Amino acid sequence: MSLLVELLSGALLLVGGVLCVTGGIGLVRLPDFFSRVHASGLTETLAAPLLLCGLMLRMDWSLDLLKVLLILAFILATNPTASHSMAKAALHGGRRPLIADDADAAGENASSKS
Amino acid sequence: MHYLSATLSLSLFWIVLSGHFSPLLLSVGAVSVALVVWLLWRMDSTDRQPNTLHPSLGLFAYLGWLLWEVVKANIDLAKRILHPSLPIEPTWTRLDVGLSTKLGKTLYANSITLTPGTLTTDVDEGHFMIHALSREGIESLRAGEMEEQIRKLGL
Numbered sequence: 001m002s003l004l005v006e007l008l009s010g011a012l013l014l015v016g017g018v019l020c021v022t023g024g025i026g027l028v029r030l031p032d033f034f035s036r037v038h039a040s041g042l043t044e045t046l047a048a049p050l051l052l053c054g055l056m057l058r059m060d061w062s063l064d065l066l067k068v069l070l071i072l073a074f075i076l077a078t079n080p081t082a083s084h085s086m087a088k089a090a091l092h093g094g095r096r097p098l099i100a101d102d103a104d105a106a107g108e109n110a111s112s113k114s
Numbered sequence: 115m116h117y118l119s120a121t122l123s124l125s126l127f128w129i130v131l132s133g134h135f136s137p138l139l140l141s142v143g144a145v146s147v148a149l150v151v152w153l154l155w156r157m158d159s160t161d162r163q164p165n166t167l168h169p170s171l172g173l174f175a176y177l178g179w180l181l182w183e184v185v186k187a188n189i190d191l192a193k194r195i196l197h198p199s200l201p202i203e204p205t206w207t208r209l210d211v212g213l214s215t216k217l218g219k220t221l222y223a224n225s226i227t228l229t230p231g232t233l234t235t236d237v238d239e240g241h242f243m244i245h246a247l248s249r250e251g252i253e254s255l256r257a258g259e260m261e262e263q264i265r266k267l268g269l
Binding site: 019022023025026029030031032034035037038039041042045046063066067070076079080081083084087088091096097098099100 | 130131133184185188191192195196200202203204205206223224225227228229230231233234235236245247
């Protein structure tokens with residue numbers, strides 16, 4: 001494997017790893033359930049694809065490469081479904097998002113409506 | 115007709131994932147494919163309007179545009195999380211949506227959710243409920259560029 005590919009793959013893995021940790025920090029720092037869903041989106045929509053791309057650069061041309069590509073496609077396809085159903089379940093369970101103090105009138109109406 | 119294409123693509127998918135051609139694994143695969151196609155048939159008899167998004171050049175252009183938006187939103191979110199003062203302003207508000215087809219609304223709602231920082235919590239007639247982590251997030255949706263991109267697909 002050429003040095004360039006090796007370096008590129010290493011950089012992708014490093015950045016992906018840093019972003020995974022950032023997502024974890026977000027889970028701890030963000031104030032409520034709904035904002036934490038956004039932090040999990042960070043690890044799923046950017047960190048995981050970067051890690052998988054980094055891995056793909058290190059692989060030979062084989063069926064496994066296609067499998068990793070499929071994993072990537074499925075992560076991106078299922079992320080919105082999972083995030084949406086978690087948020088919807090939380091709303092059904094009576095949890096309401098924490099909103100910033102200066103929330104506009106539309107937001108206020110919405111929270112009292114449902 | 116779409117049962118036939120589902121059967122073919124699922125069988126291909128099984129073979130790609132397994133890579134084994136022993137009679138046992140092939141028959142397990144055949145049972146799985148049959149089960150999924152049966153579930154598909156059951157769902158079709160509940161929801162009589164099966165919707166499929168046909169691959170086209172415009173769709174791939176949209177997905178490329180969307181991925182770039184997702185990357186930008188992720189960088190913005192990572193900055194906010196790592197910033198010592200945690201500069202977030204969570205809002206939960208309604209977003210008026212002009213798209214009328216089911217498929218267009220589904221694509222729009224999922225694109226919003228896929229982009230970190232904005233999350234669709236509810237889909238109603240004519241509007242979505244959006245939870246956004248920052249004011250910029252909801253403002254950029256109100257500006258309507260994403261909706262315009264989906265409208266261009268003819269949805």
